[in-house]
Ligand code: ADP
Ligand code: ASP
């Protein structure tokens with residue numbers, strides 16, 4: 001029988017009633033003749049609560065135990081979903097990641113999927129099971145420890161299962177009815193896209209649009225999975241939601257197709273470092289060893305052999321960055337006068353594959369922010385995106401005004 005993957009996010013399984021609603025949707029697909037793999041997230045708020053417990057118990061926690069704790073929310077919803085389906089007379093059972101087994105690397109809290117053997121589930125499908133409910137977000141390391149795939153990781157579980165089982169489609173049910181030109185919760189004028197190219201979705205996700213985890217888009221692109229994002233709260237037709245697909249399958253497109261934001265950024269500046277060969281390596285080597293994800297970097301003009309070096313990183317890595325730089329200073333590897341952390345910044349980005357062939361996007365972005373009186377602190381560009389770091393208090397204003405300036409509310 002053809003296989004379908006259906007993933008339900010936290011808000012879609014937040015109560016028993018919602019689990020029932022989701023199960024009904026699954027029942028409809030089973031009735032159409034599909035064998036269904038359902039991937040569930042934890043009930044909304046649950047993972048945050050568990051992360052909080054870990055931090056309170058042990059600030060510098062053992063990452064293996066972190067994963068043991070935070071993965072547990074998904075176990076509850078997987079069991080409840082299987083029970084709900086059984087109550088509807090749909091043959092179903094739940095699987096935790098290790099039971100499948102979903103094999104991952106041992107990079108705890110950010111593990112990558114290595115392999116999903118299909119024989120276990122297929123044997124049960126052959127026996128008459130119609131729905132395998134799999135706990136998202138979790139797997140098992142080569143050492144036999146429970147791992148998690150990073151926040152939002154159930155999306156990646158879903159796409160990986162779709163690829164492994166050659167599913168006809170991977171449907172991501174969430175609390176919005178598709179991918180929008182920007183987060184519909186902060187811009188009323190956000191427009192739902194019928195289709196979005198893998199590359200654009202990948203860029204939007206990595207720049208903060210949390211509707212899909214970045215890695216899930218990467219996998220869908222690599223294995224050509226038919227990936228759809230749709231609402232678990234609305235009645236659905238066959239072409240509901242947003243299809244994430246190859247660029248060639250898209251007819252209508254603007255130069256800029258999306259605005260993304262990331263609220264939790266920090267800007268760090270090393271004041272007066274010696275400007276000599278090897279200085280960047282001496283600064284960013286220890287940061288990388290300490291697991292700091294450096295994003296944007298600027299080296300200022302140097303005066304009398306000294307310069308300022310600025311970089312951005314996630315706000316929760318500031319303490320780690322400060323520690324590793326001051327240790328490098330103590331070891332005599334770098335020498336700076338001061339390290340200044342600005343934790344009141346956010347990143348706003350414009351994304352569009354049309355930028356490859358059209359100039360003027362950066363200028364328009366900078367003019368728009370100037371007209372709103374928003375100061376730009378750091379700029380980064382790539383082939384299909386422009387990102388700026390600004391004061392966090394202007395983030396929503398920046399998103400809305402850029403959305404207006406690039407006329408994303410319509411196809412131009
Ligand atoms: P789930 O729990 O179902 O995985 P998430 O909260 O992870 O849901 O992702 C859905 C949320 O992503 C939406 O509620 C929305 O606020 C946010 N979002 C951010 N950017 C976008 C976008 N461009 N289009 C749609 N939703 C977006
Ligand atoms: N429950 C996990 C999280 O909140 C995984 C997910 O929902 O995708 O990050």
Ligand code: MG
Nearest residue numbers: 009152210211
């Ligand atoms: Mg999510």
